[in-house]
Amino acid sequence: MRWNSGGREQVQPDTILSPRELEIARDYAQGQTYHAIAERLHIAPSTVRTHLSTIYRKLEVSSKLELHARLEGASAPNENETDHAAVISELALSLEEAIGRERALSEVLSIISRSRGDTEQVMAAILGHALELCDAECGILFEYHGDQSFSAGFTRGIPQNFQDWLVKQDVFSVGKGTGLGRMETVHDIINIVDVRSEGLYRTDNPLRNATADLGGARSFVAIPMLSGDRLVGAFTIYRQQVRPFNAQATALAQTFADQSVIALDNARMISELRAHSDNN
Incomplete structure (x- = not known):
């Protein structure tokens, strides 16, 4: 003893x-x-x-x-x-999470420097860090094709049947009432407390129903990826329980998303240069 x-x-x-x-x-x-x-x-x-x-x-x-x-x-x-052990433990974890978020944000600079044209690798790294920043289990990195059309460029943590549904859709229209559609309109974060509580879920909107029923999504956030004023893509990140995303995490994730555009553009530029060099 x-x-x-x-x-x-x-x-x-x-x-x-x-x-x-x-x-x-x-x-x-x-x-x-x-x-x-x-x-x-x-x-x-x-x-x-x-x-x-x-x-x-x-x-x-x-x-x-x-x-x-x-x-x-x-x-x-x-x-x-x-x-005040309970209060202290909560404050301590919150502080450590904030430090972890800052560390994850700095990692985007390493992603940019390490990217050598491998767009898939860059997308996977970016999405992984976005999930860490927002303390979420599931995420999709969407590419924007204009006029409310998107395609799922990379996913992480989502159920296989939702993954299969996204692959089958390829490039698809999202509709103005969806999280992605609203994000496209305002070029800003769309934070939804519970996707199943909105009226859209009780309609036949295919994306919302697939996200909730196949993906198991509850609390959800859509974060735009902007190159200047131009929308080039988005993160959609969600939790499979009702636990809303706080403003601090989503604001940090937005900064991360803005920087991530540089990483993706850098990877694509290197890939195109290599392809051009190989052809000559």
Whole structure:
């Protein structure tokens, strides 16, 4: 039995935490992201976040460094330091998420420098970071073809039957009432609390019904990709539960989307130059 400096019995993490919580705590303390942990455990990133909030509260820690120390055997703080443990754990996770978002945003510069004409690789990287920024499980990077027409250039995390539906549609018209249609009109973020709560879902709109029924979408956001004033594409990112996206995350994702246009243009330009060189 161990005791901390305040004379309180020191309970070990493997006694306090469930096996799943302990596994997530160790992964997170070692630097893995919500998405990496979720992918390995076949759960949603939001579920990882919920577990971590509980872990922080149970272990009475307020940072990733403190979490690592507790897992390595350090003592818990004195009781008078943890009167607001639930609030502290929430604030700590929010701060770490903000730092993670800034790190993901800076990664776009690396994407631009690394891109050597491999558009598919660039699109996959961009969409992955957009999902991390918004703490979402599912996303689609759409290419814009003008006059409310889009095609799914790349997807991540969406169900296979929704993927098959998008492939079958190829280039398709989205309709003014959809998230993409509204985004095209205003060239701004469209944030929908629950796609199933809108009247459009009770009509025969094919995109909305496919997104909700095949994709399992609930909270949804469409983020325009703009080259100057010209719309070139969009991210649509969604969660499979009603958990609305906050303004901070979507604003950061918009900045990321604007920078991502540079990465895609750079990759395409290099690809075209290489093709031209090969033909000569």
